[in-house]
Amino acid sequence: MSDALAPAFISGFFLGLSLIVAIGAQNAFILRQGLLRQHVFILCLICALSDALLIAAGVAGLGTLISGSPSLILVVTIGGALFLFAYALIAFRRAWKPQAMVAAERGRSDLRAAIAACLAFTFLNPHVYLDTVVLLGSLSGQYDGAARVAYGVGACLASFVWFFSLGYGARLLQPVFERPAAWRVLDILIGLVMCAIGVSLLRSL
Template identity: 50%
Template sequence: MTSLSAPFFNGFALSAALIMAIGAQNLFVLRQGLRREHVGAIVLFCGCADALLITAGVSGVGAFLSAIPQLKLLLALGGAAFLGWYGIKAFQRSASPAAMTMDEGMAIPLGRAISTTAAFTFLNPHVYLDTVLLMGAAGAAQPAALRPIFVTGAASASIIWFTALGYGARALRPVFAQARAWRVLDAIVGATMVSLAASLLMGALSGRA
């Protein structure tokens, strides 16, 4: 029992430590949780995506991807463009005198919610660094028979985190009953997205120098 619990909790702890940092994906899940829009589908997508990426890393895909710098550059440029666009939209919402309150504003369709979640997930090179490379290296260091246990622990941490973030956001609904709170949140989202976009762009350009 102890031999099985150790790789599980190793994967769980490492995944939890990496995933709890405030980033683009987490902020989007939080925002959708506050709006109560497609929370279950978004949480399920994020958890499954992390499980897939971690499994790929443990299986050796991370070592393969690290040998293709062109792919990393394309991901960085694409991610920077998407994050910059989303950040500007958030700033526009924040500056609008008609900023929405909790029950205002048009709900986005499920397809758009999932596609946006997918963009935040797969267009961010840091996601690959955390899941495919770092988690993959840690998982690959486990004995072959214990690697599925490590992946299960890591995926469990991801699912628990996104579930808590998406559904736990409802506890903040009284705070976001006012338009001013949404303006502040969108300003934070905008600043985070633009900063991440600039970081990705500078990293891509410095890598080509």
């Protein structure tokens, strides 16, 4: 990469990383799957590719179209909130009867169900569109030509680095989650995060 494109690439990378690292439903889901070592690669890849697709769309100018469609934002917001509340109930139910890591690993989750949940966390969350398509897309306007592409590539790379680091780095916490109490705390926190995000979505209407 030439010296002229490096600043745009670095700007896109760190801006994208700052938006993704914040605690959210998608991150909480990937963290739990990483702890269980269940479908980690495919789920991280889906999250990263989805972000890359949305970022590319934003850099290409789709952000202006989405921000100007209140009806689309309304539908996604309501659907996302309902999904988050439903998943929060599932997390609280798991917390009622927590399992240790060994027990959890014996009961492998269905891949199709995991992929469906991952896609829902990604595309039913309006914040994803606001962060990737609208915000990152609009900020790309300060660059032209190859520099704009470099900015988008940097932002996309940040997604890949973060999700795979989170998914595979979660196993470092496995000794802690050999105790059922740790799973109870994690699922309660996941449920609270889902509820908080769902409430914030409804308040934004």
